[in-house]
Amino acid sequence: MSAKNQGNTFRLEVLKARGNGVLTSIDNISPDTTIAELKKRVAQQKSQLYPDRQSYRAEPTGKSVKDTQKLSELNVDKTKKIYFKDLGPQIGWSTVFVAEYAGPLFMYLLFYIRPSFIYGSSAGSKPMHFAAHLGAACWTFHYAKRILETLFVHRFSHSTMPLFNLFKNCSYYWGFTALVSYFVNHPKYTPPSFGYAQIYLGLAIFILNEIGNLSIHLLLRDLRPAGTNQRRIPYPNKNPLTNLFHLVSCPNYTYEIGSWLGFSLMTQTLTALLFTFAGTVQMTIWATQKHRAYKKDFPDKYPKQRKAIIPFLI
Structure with a gap:
């Protein structure tokens, strides 16, 4: 986590890309958090959703984002929302x-x-x-x-x-x-x-x-x-x-x-x-x-x- 973002954590809502329901919420997450790190955080709360089963996008109908991308790069630290898609059993x-x-x-x-x-x-x-x-x-x-x-x-x-x-x-x-x-x-x-x-x-x-x-x-x-x-x-x-x-x-x-x-x-x-x-x-x-x-x-x-x-x- 960079020094400028250490005190800039926020609460992230993880929404379902289909159905617009709330999957979960992640507290105290940094804008520097990568999608790969987010997947691990979600898997800690939803054990059946192991990282390989998760896909994320910045918009409900947008393209899946890369694991290496940071939340700040996707403007998610501003919207405080990200959209989840279940890829199914892998x-x-x-x-x-x-x-x-x-x-x-x-x-x-x-x-x-x-x-x-x-x-x-x-x-x-x-x-x-x-x-x-x-x-x-x-x-x-x-x-x-x-x-x-x-x-x-x-x-x-x-x-x-x-x-x-x-x-x-x-x-x-x-x-x-x-x-x-x-x-x-x-x-x-x-x-x-x-x-x-x-x-x-x-x-x-x-x-x-x-x-x-x-x-x-x-x-x-x-x-x-x-x-x-x-x-x-x-x-x-x-x-x-x-x-x-x-x-x-x-x-x-x-x-x-x-x-x-x-x-x-x-x-x-x-x-x-x-x-x-x-x-x-x-x-x-x-x-x-x-x-x-x-x-x-x-x-x-x-x-x-x-x-x-x-x-x-x-």
Whole structure:
């Protein structure tokens, strides 16, 4: 607490953003108090509202404010009111990601290793095409990589997300896994039209983009020191696969799309292409949001030639 504000404490009313009711009141709070400190004070009074579940805004319909902002910066020391939103039950990001990635990993292998469980007892004796074997290897590699990145590479700006996201994300990934693996591993699977040339081309595209995706994730990890929410403009490093940052804000998504295009070409299945399309739509939304955030946070410094996800287009 700064010296000038030591005797300038006040009583803060914490109001509900919806319903305009009073959640609680905090006595003897300083204008220098941060939102993170306010969350701890509220949690002391309302134990069920642990800090990760709380969100605050200066106006009932305003945007959520950052944990690092002080009450005085938000003019709350003048209005003596702040508006609370309950984010609902929370769950750790890493827990959600491991759950949503482990499901596809094991579910796909169930179709591949035990086809008799899915297609009938005779399916186990029928040979699989080489493309189906490669499909299983690529799918396993991708989701094993994602789990390892979640555990050892990614640094999350928030420690939790709403519990509902666990069910939503798992439904998406697990559902598409069943759809894709059902047709790739089917006894009546039709191999790619252009034979091994198409298979190996798709495999090469998949591998290149998987390496590119990992390269971007490692660069982004190094931009954010452990335990911080620091944001910096990402630029390419010595790895040539990171040069995509010259063209787009979210090259990790660009490479992700490339991986699934390669997989779709390699296996030549409509369901894999549908999965690629759905992922492209969602990642384009995320990339556009992140691109706008970068430009807002770094209005004069952010590279103007960058697009969000597709070079020169989006």
